[in-house]
Amino acid sequence: MREKVTITAVKARKQGPKLTMVTAYDAPMAHIVDLAGIDMILVGDSLATAVLGYEDTLPATVDIMIHHSAAVSRAKPASLIVTDMPWLSYHTSTEEAVRNAGRLIREGHAGAVKLEGGRKRLPVVKAILDAEIPVVGHLGLTPQSVHAMGGYRVQGKDSQMARALLDDAVALAEAGIFALVLEGIPDTLAELITSEIAIPTIGIGAGTRCDGQVLVFHDVLGMSDQRLAKFVRQYAHLMDVATAALQQYSADVQAGTFPAESETYHMNNAIIEELRAERAIETGKTSHQIGVDE
Ligand code: KIV
Secondary structure, three states: OOOOOOHHHHHHHHHOOOEEEEEOOOHHHHHHHHHOOOOEEEEOOOHHHHOOOOOOOOOOOHHHHHHHHHHHHOOOOOOEEEEEOOOOOOOOOHHHHHHHHHHHHHOOOOOEEEEEOOHHHHHHHHHHHHOOOOEEEEEEOOHHHHHHHOOOOOOOOOHHHHHHHHHHHHHHHHHOOOEEEEEOOOHHHHHHHHHHOOOOEEEEOOOOOOOEEEEOHHHHOOOOOOOOOOOOOOOOOHHHHHHHHHHHHHHHHHHOOOOOHHHOOOOOHHHHHHHHHHHHHHHOOOHHHOOOOO
8 A cells, every 4th residue: 555645755756756646526536546656636626627517617615625625535545635725715814714724624634725826825825834734836827817817828928927927936935835836837937936946846737847747637537528728648538438338338228238147136036926926916917917018
C-alpha cells in the first residue's frame, strides 16, 4: 500500500520528481486515481461542468463541494485530497471564508483547500492559513472569473499582466500556501514563476517547466465529446468504449442472450410448480396457464 501523501511530501517535491494531480468527484473515480499512484486528488469545482452538466463552475456551492469531497474521502486514497473553495465562498468576508474552508476540511474530509486569485485574496488566504488549514493557490486563467476575464483566455501574455502574475505568485508563496496551480499562461512565464518561488507549481496549460501537472479526470480519460482545450491530452477514449459496451448490452437484451445461464439464479422447480398450482386454485385458471401471457 502507498504511504499517505502529506503537505510536507508535496513541498519537498520542488526538488523533483514532478508532482501529479487529477480531479475526482466521487469514490470510484478517487479509487482509480489512487490506484494509478497520482499524488493529489483535486475535488475541483470543475465538477459543475464535468458531472453536473452546468455551463461553467459558478453554480458549485460549498454544500455541493462537501458532498463530493466526502465521497472522494470514502475511497480512503493515499493521494492528498485538495478541495476547491467555490465561487462566493471566500469573496464576501474573511470570517465566512474561514468558516467555509473549515467545513471543507471537517465535513468534506479534505486535506487542503484551493482558491483562485492573487494579492486581492491575500487577507483571506492568510486567515485560512491562520486557522491551520493548508492552502493551494490558483493563478492565471481562473475559471471563477470567466465573466471578468471576458471568457476563457490565456493570461499573462503582456508585460503588465505577466508582472502582476509574478508578483501575485511571490505574495501567495510568502504568505505560506504550499503549492500553486498555474492555469492557461505562457510556458516561459510559468517557468519564471516556478524558479522565483520556493513552493511547487502545478501547471494546466502552462507548459512543461512547472513542478507538476494537473488535468481533469473526464478530459484525460476521454469521457466527454465536448471540445477540449489545446492543453488537454487524452490518454484514453472511455466515451467510445462505454458507448460500444452499452450498445452491445442493448443488442444482447434484444437477442435474449443476456442474461446467460451463468448470470441467472435458480431454485427448486418443485416449489414453482407448487406456487403455480396454488395460483391456479385462487384464480380458477388451469395450472399450465399460470405465468403464461393471456
Ligand atoms: O476545478 C478544477 O478542476 C481546477 C483545475 C482545472 C485546476 O481548478
